Amino acid sequence: MTSPLQGWYHSWIAALRIARRDAWRAKGRSSLVLAMLALPIVGVSAADLTLRSAELSPEQTLTRMIGAADARVGHSHISGPINQNPDGTRSSPVGGYKDYDPSKFPREKPEPVGSALPPGTQVVKDSSGYTKVRTTHGLLETQLRELDTHSPLVKGMVTLDRGRLPKDPGEVIATRAFLKESGLFVGSSVTPRGAASPYKIVGAYELPDELGRPELIAPPGTLIDPLNKALVASGGRTLTPDEKYLVKVGGDAGVTWDAVKAANAKGLVVTSRAVVLDPPADSEIPLYRDEPKAMVERDGNKTVEMAILATVVGLAMLEICLLAGPAFAVGARRSRRQLGLVGANGGDRRHIRSIVLSGGLVLGAVAAVTGTVVGVLLTVVLRPVLEEGLGNRFGGFDLRPLELAGIALLAVITGLLAAIVPAVTASRQTVLASLTGRRGIRRANRVLPVLGLIAVAAGTAIALYGTTSKLGSTVVAGGSALAELGIVALTPILVGLFGRLGRWLPLSPRLALRDAVRNRGRTAPAVAAVLAAVAGTVAVATYQQSYDVQMRHEYQAELPHGTGVLETTENSAYKDVPALREALAKELPLARRADIDRLVVGKPGCESFSSDPGCGRAEVITPKEQRCPLYEDPKSSAAFSDAQRKELRQDWRCQEPRHGTQHSVVVGDEQVLGVLAVTDPGSVAALKAGQAVSFDKRQVKDGKLTLRIITEQGEDDIMRGHYDETPGEDKVLPVHLAPDSAESWGIELILPPSAAKAAGLVTAPVGSYFSLDGAPTSEQRQRMDGEIDRMGVEASLRIEAGYQGDNSLVMLALAVFAGLVTIGAAGIATGLAQADAEADLKTLAAVGAAPRVRRTLSGFQCGVVALMGVVLGSAAGILPAVGLRLTEQREADALYQESIAQGFSAMTEAVPFVPISVPWETLGGLVVVVPIGAALLAALVTRSSGALARRAAG
Known part of the structure; x- marks a missing residue:
C-alpha cells in the first residue's frame, strides 16, 4: 500500500515531467517566460558582484591611501x-x-x-x-x-x-x-x-x-x-x-x-x-x-540613491510577476485540453494546480541558473569597462555564494508566485470546459478596484507624511510603492476606460483595443508591468532633473557660457599682449574678440610691473552714505543682531558684486559688452559716445563716479582695503549706470579709451574677452598653453564651460534599464496576445483579410499596451520623486536652521533651494516614442501570413 507521502512525491514528480515536456514543446512561450525571469537575475547578480567587488574593505581602502604605513x-x-x-x-x-x-x-x-x-x-x-x-x-x-x-x-x-x-x-x-x-x-x-x-x-x-x-x-x-x-x-x-x-x-x-x-x-x-x-x-x-x-558626517545623496534603487528593484520584481502570470495563464489555456484529459482520467484539482505550478518551478529553476551564470560572466567580461567608468579598480572579485544563491532563489519564488493565480484558475475549470475549449463567462472583480483606490489614497498620504518624518526617504519609498500597487489594482478598470476610445479608431487599432479590453486578464498585468517600468524611469528622471536644476542654480558662472578671458598677470610685459591675442585667434575657434586695457598709475615701467614700489592703482570710491553699514561699523557684523543682519542683507547697499576678473576697472569699447552678452542699448550707446559705463549703483551718485588715483599706498591700507582713506587724486567722471538686469561678470567700470585719455589716464594692454564657436578640445588648450609658455608670459586663460551635470552611473543605468524593459514588456505582452489569439488571427485569414492585417494588428496590440502603461506610469512615477525632493527640502531647512544656531549666519543668509522639476521632454518622449517604437518593432517581427486552422478531430 502506498503511503500518502509517497503519493504526494510521485504526483509532483509526474507534474514536473509534464511541465518539463510542455515547456520543451512550447519553446517560444517558454523562452519568453525564461527571459522575463532570468533578466532581473542577470542584472541583480551582476550588480551584486560589481558592487561587492567595487566596495573596498576598510583594509583595502587604507592600503591604497597609506600603503603599509601605520x-x-x-x-x-x-x-x-x-x-x-x-x-x-x-x-x-x-x-x-x-x-x-x-x-x-x-x-x-x-x-x-x-x-x-x-x-x-x-x-x-x-x-x-x-x-x-x-x-x-x-x-x-x-x-x-x-x-x-x-x-x-x-x-x-x-x-x-x-x-x-x-x-x-x-x-x-x-x-x-x-x-x-x-x-x-x-x-x-x-x-x-x-x-x-x-x-x-x-x-x-x-x-x-x-x-x-x-x-x-x-x-x-x-x-x-x-x-x-x-x-x-x-x-x-x-x-x-x-x-x-x-x-x-x-x-x-x-x-x-x-x-x-x-x-x-x-x-x-x-x-x-x-x-x-x-x-x-x-x-x-x-x-x-x-x-x-x-552636520559633519552627511551622506544624504547615498541614502536617496539607495531608496530609489530599492524602489526600482522592487517595481522590477513586481513587473516580472505581472508579466509572467499572464504567460502561465496563456500556457494553461493552450494546454487546457491536456489538463482536461488529466481530470478525465481521475486527476483532481490539486493535480492540475501542481502541473501549472510545476511549470513555474521548472522555468524558475532554469532561469535562476542561467541568469546567475550569465550575470557573473558578464561582470567578469565587462570588468575593465566598469572600472574605467567608476574611475577606480576593484579590490578583487568578491563572490558571495550565499548572496548569489538567494538571488537565484528569487527567480524560483517569482516563477511560483506568477503561476499561483493561473494554477487556481485552471483547477477551477470543469473537465467539459477544458476539453471543449470554452472559457465560460467571467465577471469583473468589484472588490479589487475598491482596494486599489484605498491603496492609492493611503500610499499618497504615507509618501507625503514621509516628507515630514525622521525616517524620510524610507517612508516615501514605501508609500510610493503602496500607491503604485493601488494603480496596478485599478488597471483592469482603467483598461476598460481606454476601450471606449475604440469607436473612433480605424479597423486594426479598434480590433487591438477591443482585444485588449476583452482579455483584461492578459492585458491588465502587461499594462501594469509597463507602468512599473515607466514609473521607475520617470521617478529617476524627475529626481535627477530636479537635482540638476538645483546644482545649476547654485553654480556661479564667472562668464557667459562659451566665453573666455585671457589676462596677463601684473608682472608681465605688456608688449607681449598683441602676440598673445594673435595666438588666441590661431589656436582656439574664436567667434568674437574684445580687447581690453588696464589703467597704469606711477612711474615709467609700471606698465609691466604694477606691483613694484612706486606703482599705484586706480580705485572707485563709494560715497559714504551708499556704503553697507555691516562693513562700516568698527565691530563689523557682530554689532548687529541676527534680525538686523538679515534685514541689512536685503539692503541694496549690501549686495556684493561677483568677482570674475582681476581688474574691476577695464578700458575697452562696446565690443566688450557684446562678448559679455550685455544687450542694454543705453550702455552700448554710452560707450560709443565715449562715456564710461558703471555696473555698481552704489558707486554712482547724481550720474557721476569718483575714481581715485593712488600713487602712494601703505601696506596696511592694501591689506584692509581702506583705499577710500588713502590720499590721492580724485577724478570725477560722468557715467552711464547699467540697469540691474545687466550682468557685470565682476567688472565695476568700463572706460572707453577716449574717456581715459581725456581724464589724463595712462593705459596698457592686458588681454581680451572672447566668445568661442564650439568647445575647445584638450589638444587645443594644451597648444594655447604651450604658446603662452613659449612667449615666457605669465598669463591666465579661463573659459566658462557652464555647469557640468554629474549624472551618476547608477542613475543612468536605472533609466536605460527601465526604458528597455518598457519596450520589452510591451513586446512580451504582444507575443502572449498573439499566442492567445491565434485562433482569431486564423479566422481573419479564413474570411479573406489581407496578409498585412496580421502585421498591423500585432503592431497596434503592442502599441496599445505600451501607450496605456506609459500614460499611467508617467503619472505614478512623479510621486516618489516629489516625495524624495520634499524630504531633502526638509533636511536642508533643518541644516540651515542649525547653521544659524551655530552662528554661521554672520557669513551667509542663503536660503536652501530644493526645486522640483518635471522632465517634460522625457515624458513626451516616453508617451510618443516608446509606444510608436514598440508598435513598429512588433509589426516588423510579426509574420504577415499564417496557416489556416484545421478542424479539430472529433
Whole structure:
C-alpha cells in the first residue's frame, strides 16, 4: 500500500515531467517566460558582484591611501589646535568655527612632524603640487609628486603597469592617464614648465582609486625642489607643495586615538590604520561635541540613491510577476485540453494546480541558473569597462555564494508566485470546459478596484507624511510603492476606460483595443508591468532633473557660457599682449574678440610691473552714505543682531558684486559688452559716445563716479582695503549706470579709451574677452598653453564651460534599464496576445483579410499596451520623486536652521533651494516614442501570413 507521502512525491514528480515536456514543446512561450525571469537575475547578480567587488574593505581602502604605513600625518589648513573625525576626512578648530579667531594663531613655519612622533618612527615624505608640463601638444595641468616608491611603506599605493620604478635623479614614472592625454610614452622625455632640465619617463603606473589623474612621480628631492629653485632663479612663481608623511611606529598597537588627539593639539591631521579599523565611541570624539555629527558626517545623496534603487528593484520584481502570470495563464489555456484529459482520467484539482505550478518551478529553476551564470560572466567580461567608468579598480572579485544563491532563489519564488493565480484558475475549470475549449463567462472583480483606490489614497498620504518624518526617504519609498500597487489594482478598470476610445479608431487599432479590453486578464498585468517600468524611469528622471536644476542654480558662472578671458598677470610685459591675442585667434575657434586695457598709475615701467614700489592703482570710491553699514561699523557684523543682519542683507547697499576678473576697472569699447552678452542699448550707446559705463549703483551718485588715483599706498591700507582713506587724486567722471538686469561678470567700470585719455589716464594692454564657436578640445588648450609658455608670459586663460551635470552611473543605468524593459514588456505582452489569439488571427485569414492585417494588428496590440502603461506610469512615477525632493527640502531647512544656531549666519543668509522639476521632454518622449517604437518593432517581427486552422478531430 502506498503511503500518502509517497503519493504526494510521485504526483509532483509526474507534474514536473509534464511541465518539463510542455515547456520543451512550447519553446517560444517558454523562452519568453525564461527571459522575463532570468533578466532581473542577470542584472541583480551582476550588480551584486560589481558592487561587492567595487566596495573596498576598510583594509583595502587604507592600503591604497597609506600603503603599509601605520598612519598618514599632515599639517591642517586651520591655524592652531584642531579636532578631527576618526578617519581624518573632517576637521575644525577646537570649540568650532563660531568662536574661532585665526588672528590668535599667526601663520608661522609649522614645526616638523617628527616632533609629534615617538623616537624610532619610520617616516616617508609624500609631497605633491600642481603645475603645467610640456607635452607633444603644448602644456598639460599635471600633479607632480615626490615619493620613495621603493619604500616598503608605499606598497599598495601605486600599481606599476610597465617599465620600472624611478631610482635616480632625472627619472620619473607617469600615470597612464598622463601618457594618454600628453601623447608621450615610456622612454620619452618630459619637462615641467620652468624646469632646468628634462626628465625621462622610465615606467607607467596607475592610481587604483583615481585612474583619470595625470601625475608624475620622482624620487624625493629630485622634482619639486629643483623645479622651485629653477623658478626662483628665473623669477617665476614657485609651487607650494602639499606635504604628507607616511609613518610606521614600533609595536603592534599602531597610532592610537590618544596619539591622534595629541597630534591634533599641534595642528596635525592624522589618518590612522588602527583608529579607522577600530574607531572610538562618539562620546570620545571631541569634534562631535563641537559640531553635531549629522552636520559633519552627511551622506544624504547615498541614502536617496539607495531608496530609489530599492524602489526600482522592487517595481522590477513586481513587473516580472505581472508579466509572467499572464504567460502561465496563456500556457494553461493552450494546454487546457491536456489538463482536461488529466481530470478525465481521475486527476483532481490539486493535480492540475501542481502541473501549472510545476511549470513555474521548472522555468524558475532554469532561469535562476542561467541568469546567475550569465550575470557573473558578464561582470567578469565587462570588468575593465566598469572600472574605467567608476574611475577606480576593484579590490578583487568578491563572490558571495550565499548572496548569489538567494538571488537565484528569487527567480524560483517569482516563477511560483506568477503561476499561483493561473494554477487556481485552471483547477477551477470543469473537465467539459477544458476539453471543449470554452472559457465560460467571467465577471469583473468589484472588490479589487475598491482596494486599489484605498491603496492609492493611503500610499499618497504615507509618501507625503514621509516628507515630514525622521525616517524620510524610507517612508516615501514605501508609500510610493503602496500607491503604485493601488494603480496596478485599478488597471483592469482603467483598461476598460481606454476601450471606449475604440469607436473612433480605424479597423486594426479598434480590433487591438477591443482585444485588449476583452482579455483584461492578459492585458491588465502587461499594462501594469509597463507602468512599473515607466514609473521607475520617470521617478529617476524627475529626481535627477530636479537635482540638476538645483546644482545649476547654485553654480556661479564667472562668464557667459562659451566665453573666455585671457589676462596677463601684473608682472608681465605688456608688449607681449598683441602676440598673445594673435595666438588666441590661431589656436582656439574664436567667434568674437574684445580687447581690453588696464589703467597704469606711477612711474615709467609700471606698465609691466604694477606691483613694484612706486606703482599705484586706480580705485572707485563709494560715497559714504551708499556704503553697507555691516562693513562700516568698527565691530563689523557682530554689532548687529541676527534680525538686523538679515534685514541689512536685503539692503541694496549690501549686495556684493561677483568677482570674475582681476581688474574691476577695464578700458575697452562696446565690443566688450557684446562678448559679455550685455544687450542694454543705453550702455552700448554710452560707450560709443565715449562715456564710461558703471555696473555698481552704489558707486554712482547724481550720474557721476569718483575714481581715485593712488600713487602712494601703505601696506596696511592694501591689506584692509581702506583705499577710500588713502590720499590721492580724485577724478570725477560722468557715467552711464547699467540697469540691474545687466550682468557685470565682476567688472565695476568700463572706460572707453577716449574717456581715459581725456581724464589724463595712462593705459596698457592686458588681454581680451572672447566668445568661442564650439568647445575647445584638450589638444587645443594644451597648444594655447604651450604658446603662452613659449612667449615666457605669465598669463591666465579661463573659459566658462557652464555647469557640468554629474549624472551618476547608477542613475543612468536605472533609466536605460527601465526604458528597455518598457519596450520589452510591451513586446512580451504582444507575443502572449498573439499566442492567445491565434485562433482569431486564423479566422481573419479564413474570411479573406489581407496578409498585412496580421502585421498591423500585432503592431497596434503592442502599441496599445505600451501607450496605456506609459500614460499611467508617467503619472505614478512623479510621486516618489516629489516625495524624495520634499524630504531633502526638509533636511536642508533643518541644516540651515542649525547653521544659524551655530552662528554661521554672520557669513551667509542663503536660503536652501530644493526645486522640483518635471522632465517634460522625457515624458513626451516616453508617451510618443516608446509606444510608436514598440508598435513598429512588433509589426516588423510579426509574420504577415499564417496557416489556416484545421478542424479539430472529433
